[in-house]
């Protein structure tokens with residue numbers, strides 16, 4: 511995406527010259543001859559940088575007043591002030607007023623390009639920094655080794671560059687936002703913003719103002735998320751929570767990549783890739799008349815599904831280790847290891863809150879551990895709800911049956927319970943179970959048959 515530069519100068523030949531120099535370098539340039547047309551251009555879309563001549567002849571606002579207006583509307587927009595020979599004082603005042611830099615006329619193109627590159631790069635770093643700060647604790651990779659995660663990763667890689675719309679489905683806390691961020695990071699839009707629009711947290715009116723921005727009497731009160739995402743990706747989280755009126759507006763954006771702000775009539779053009787997510791079944795929502803079918807087809811060009819953690823238990827060890835390592839790094843602590851017992855308990859549990867719940871459990875366990883330098887996470891440190899599944903799976907009556915039986919039957923009872931838990935732990939995958947428990951795959955198959963477990967293995971994915 512070419513960076514968009516707004517050139518404000520009262521001299522037509524300078525405007526054209528500067529626009530030419532910038533365009534030759536791959537920027538896109540817009541020009542304005544006075545303060546009113548500059549403000550109109552700003553209202554159309556926030557540029558990446560403004561080049562402002564402080565000596566504006568025949569303009570309603572002079573250069574410094576216009577700078578004030580620009581800063582009031584877009585406090586973070588970098589502005590480079592151009593000053594004529596002899597009005598260096600004005601340039602200095604402009605920098606005090608928030609201009610990023612200044613350049614004196616006549617100037618060499620090289621010097622201009624250098625300042626523009628520096629100011630846009632500083633702005634990009636500032637934005638990147640802000641977004642990194644906002645997402646401390648957010649994942650930059652989709653951890654997991656299951657077939658499901660590997661195939662999601664492969665799909666994301668394949669479609670990242672295409673710019674196609676992607677709809678990510680899966681229950682809460684499963685990593686839909688992580689997947690959307692990855693898609694953005696792998697796309698050629700990665701240097702532009704990744705913006706999240708979350709329907710669930712807002713009233714319908716607020717949501718529209720948030721997404722489309724607001725205008726009053728032609729003045730921009732605030733730009734919307736769609737504008738902020740220009741050149742980048744807009745992630746619409748939980749689209750099924752969007753009211754039908756907002757769905758209609760979104761549909762219009764998707765058909766012609768333009769919209770009007772709430773309270774405004776000006777058409778705003780944007781180039782945004784829309785990625786959306788839903789934890790509800792959208793077919794049901796459509797059938798119930800709560801979701802527009804036409805919007806569904808527009809959003810769902812490439813479907814990506816993230817199954818719940820309980821359907822891919824082999825992802826638990828890498829995820830648990832990742833969360834432990836990340837939390838320890840944030841606190842500048844050594845990373846605790848997770849013992850085999852603790853891992854077995856983690857893998858037996860069902861994780862209704864998926865990866866988010868796992869992350870909370872790991873963090874809570876590290877926080878609550880005695881001493882301040884935890885070396886390992888052992889099973890008895892895990893919260894009771896996690897441990898209870900394993901003990902429920904080995905019911906007391908099995909223990910009684912073992913103690914009250916001759917050795918041969920006791921061994922069978924034990925083997926049955928033991929294998930039931932191990933197979934579940936590896937999501938029914940016999941090869942992985944066999945390798946973990948140290949048995950040949952064919953021997954395990956025979957054993958399961960003898961114990962009458964052959965049909966209760968669950969989903970085998972070999």
Ligand SMILES: Nc1ncnc2c1ncn2[C@@H]1O[C@H](COP(=O)(O)OP(=O)(O)OP(=O)(O)O)[C@@H](O)[C@H]1O
Pocket residue numbers: 647648649651652653654680681682683684685686687688689747789829832865866869
């Ligand atoms: N595969 C993964 N690798 C690394 N971290 C993950 C993974 N899946 C989820 N997480 C972490 O789990 C938490 C929840 O993930 P995320 O917010 O992406 O879920 P979600 O599906 O968007 O949930 P919701 O719909 O509730 O917002 C985050 O802290 C995220 O970093």
